[in-house]
Each structure stands twice: as C-alpha cells, then as structure tokens.
Amino acid sequence: MGDLVERAGTPDEVVEGFLAWADGEALSLYPHQEEALLEVAAGSHVIVDTPTGSGKSLIAAAAHSVALAAGGRSFYTAPIKALVSEKFFELTARFGADRVGMLTGDAAVNPTAPLICCTAEILANVALRDGDHAPVEQVVMDEFHYFADPDRGWAW
Structure with missing residues (x-):
C-alpha cells in the first residue's frame, strides 16, 4: 500500500489505485466501503457504523491513503x-x-x-x-x- 501513496496524485487516482490494490489483494469491497472511499476522497466527513467484520478497517486504510497521497x-x-x-x-x-x-x-x-x-x-x-x-x-x-x-x- 505504500507504493499507492507514492504513485497517487489526484483524488480519482487515489480511488483507482486503492481499488487496484484491493483487487490485487483479492479483496472485494462492499458497497458501503466503496461509497465511503469515494466520499473520503472527495473530502467529505464520513462516519461508518457497521457491525464487526464488515470492513471498517479497510475504509480506515483508504482514508489514511487519501491523506498521505495528498501530502x-x-x-x-x-x-x-x-x-x-x-x-x-x-x-x-x-x-x-x-x-x-x-x-x-x-x-x-x-x-x-x-x-x-x-x-x-x-x-x-x-x-x-x-x-x-x-x-x-x-x-x-x-x-x-x-x-x-x-x-x-x-x-x-
């Protein structure tokens, strides 16, 4: 994922890079994960309230990626x-x-x-x-x- 942070530039590139990374890790994103990723990349404030095991950590990783890619x-x-x-x-x-x-x-x-x-x-x-x-x-x-x-x- 570190390479994603170095390569990405625009929010769209971050989203594309994160989705490619997830695909390479054989991870299929749930709809709420994709929606959260898009909102975070767009600069929105996001609160995720879902059950244990529903992928909140992946959303958090995406949020960190967006921030780091923006410097x-x-x-x-x-x-x-x-x-x-x-x-x-x-x-x-x-x-x-x-x-x-x-x-x-x-x-x-x-x-x-x-x-x-x-x-x-x-x-x-x-x-x-x-x-x-x-x-x-x-x-x-x-x-x-x-x-x-x-x-x-x-x-x-």
Whole structure:
C-alpha cells in the first residue's frame, strides 16, 4: 500500500489505485466501503457504523491513503493504548515503518511520521496546542461508540 501513496496524485487516482490494490489483494469491497472511499476522497466527513467484520478497517486504510497521497498527516485514534499499539504494527506492515508513528503518552515512536497512531487525548492535545494550524489532514476514530461514554475520559 505504500507504493499507492507514492504513485497517487489526484483524488480519482487515489480511488483507482486503492481499488487496484484491493483487487490485487483479492479483496472485494462492499458497497458501503466503496461509497465511503469515494466520499473520503472527495473530502467529505464520513462516519461508518457497521457491525464487526464488515470492513471498517479497510475504509480506515483508504482514508489514511487519501491523506498521505495528498501530502497530509493522518491520525488513527483508539480509546486504549493496547489497541493503539496493535494498530501501529498493523499499519506499519501496510504503509511502511517510515510512514507510521505512535504516540501514547508512555511511548513515542517515529513522532514526525505522516501517519500517527495515538489515543484521542494525544490528538486532542495536538488540536488544543496548535489550533487551526494543527497538522491534521485526516482522523480515524476507532471504537467510536466510546465517544458518549462518560466513564471513558475527557477526550471521548
């Protein structure tokens, strides 16, 4: 997938490249995945609420690809550090070690990478510190159902 990021230019090229990559991996996209990919590439805000195993991670990978191909910075957030760490290794395998970093408060790995795995609190701190100048092109919030959980913490 790292090659896709380097080759792609326009949003249409990103979509075409991602679909070609998925085809090469023998992945058939569900209609909701294709729709989400097109909307993300068009610059829309997208919320995906589908059951476990329905392909949300593939949509997230597409969102990261769109941001990276545009030269932007993409953030993957999760509510717990263990999930952040797990996704860091998964995304490193998919996008390459030079493109992926991790910030958890306890650990900082490749913190200037264009794709950062972090807790929501870390991303909130970036936004609060840098405001409108925060280097954030794309955000993927995993386990979004925690957003309304009052026991989760202030960032969720």
